[in-house]
Amino acid sequence: MSVMALAKALGITLRHFFSKPVTIPYPDAPVPLKPRFHGRHVLTRHPDGLEKCIGCSLCAAACPAYAIYVEPAENDPENPVSPGERYAKVYEINMLRCIFCGNCEEACPTGAIVLGYEFELADYRYADFVYTKADLLVDTVGSKPQRREAERLGKPVKLGFQVPYVREALEGVKYE
């Protein structure tokens, strides 16, 4: 009977009334992300500290949005930056062009470029969206605007997400 259906509807809503809201109050609480989330890229290093990137530009070739620019240079044998013959002298990703598809990660023969979890990239000027090597290497935590803000306030960078675990490809990446 339809009266029963109405009563059932009341029951359902009342049960939800006393349940915890599913909303994540985002800037106050971190967003739970899945380990395979596609966020800002990270340029990883080998355990010995050498950069994995060998400057082959395959990521730039694979990029459907033409967001990546790589300029390779010969390694100095005495003091190499990467284990190969060459390394990336310039490595830039335009975050405004990037569609976070992960093709660069798939194309990379050494697993150097990996998509991390950071997504809070909003900034004011176009030029600031071009992330250089310094912004992408593993030791850097936080996006450009986040680090700028942290520096201004003199506080550590506050990341707005949490992951159950950091996936293996993101070697050496630590999010605190």
Place this chain on the structure above:
Amino acid sequence: MTFLIVAIKALVLIGVLLGVTAYITWVMRRGLARFQVRYGPNRVGPFGLLQPLADAIKMMFKESIEVVTADRLVYWLAPVIAFTFALAAFAAIPLGQGGWVVANLDMGVLYVFAASELAVYGIFLAGWASGSKYPLLGGMRSVAALIGYELALGLALLGPVMVVGSLNLQDIVEWQRQNGWLIWWQLPAFLVYFIAALAEMSRTPFDFAEAEQELVGGFHTEYTGMAFGVFFMAELLHWITGSALMATIFLGGWAAPFGLPEVPVLWFFLKWALFIFLVLWIWASWFRTRYDQMMRFAWGVLFPVAVVWFLVTAYFVSKGGTL
């Protein structure tokens, strides 16, 4: 002197009602949000408690846009009518024993009815005078609803009134203090009245005069700024007054239940809050009916039930019982 006292009481009541109206928006938004497993507004002040203030400021500083084809006089009169009568309806409802009422009218029930029905005029005058399609449809639906629910609404209250033998709301409360809540004596009357009252407050399932999804807001589509705000407040006042009236007539009003100590306003407030929650709960749970379905239901079910119950009550009252 009595005039002065009544005037002061009326001013206090208006102030309280406006405050309650402002905060009922908070209750409504937070409450509906919780029913929908959300948080609702929680950014302005602790628990979002300053949200009504922010809303009011926003509303006041918005531009009032008038439609060229509108009937100017009626267009601006409509929100005034809707608001004034919605506010006035509360005057006869007692909040406590003796002096806790602005106007202790012998025709209390009738007065509350008359005032809140007059407020509906504001709605369809607004629909008519806006000079636009959607408000006209909304106004028309509100008239259709009025034709539907009004008879059942009035007839349902005849039962309690006959049993008590008075239209005075203080007498009704006093009777219930001695004989128990009228909801036990008059359950069918209560059910009919409650359903009809939902239509009178234009709340779900009978909120088709507004119907955001179909009519862009119905009768108040062409109103902006404070004119819209006034309509909004009038609607909330219907909800407040309707709940207060039901609490007074069927749940014993300000009288303390179960032999608990009498505290002015407290018991009334709790019973009132119960109905506020009930309406909110239904609002969050049910669909919106079509207005023709509502009319069919009102005339085909509510009205006959109300008439039969009226005759049954009349029979027992004439035999000297109370039913």
